[in-house]
Amino acid sequence: MSPEEMWQLVERRRRRFIGTLITAAVLMFVGASAIGQIFGDRYGMITLLVVLIGALLFIWRDWRCPACQKGLGVEFRPRVCPNCGARLAPPGS
């Protein structure tokens, strides 16, 4: 895999990571409070937890190094993979 391809893969995953965070935040604040209003606070809490766990699971599964498939942790812009050392920064930077 060329450095260019690696970078594009990581960048695409990073966008999905951000998109998941934003979607989860919106669902948690808007969805959970709406469901809480309609069905009661208990269901609002359950919705909150389900969204949170779902988002974390998705990020955990998706936010991985394209070279070794190991998790990249909470680092948002890793320059190199902490596991295999593959370069994840844009080529030429």
Ligand SMILES: [Zn+2]
């Ligand atoms: Zn790696």
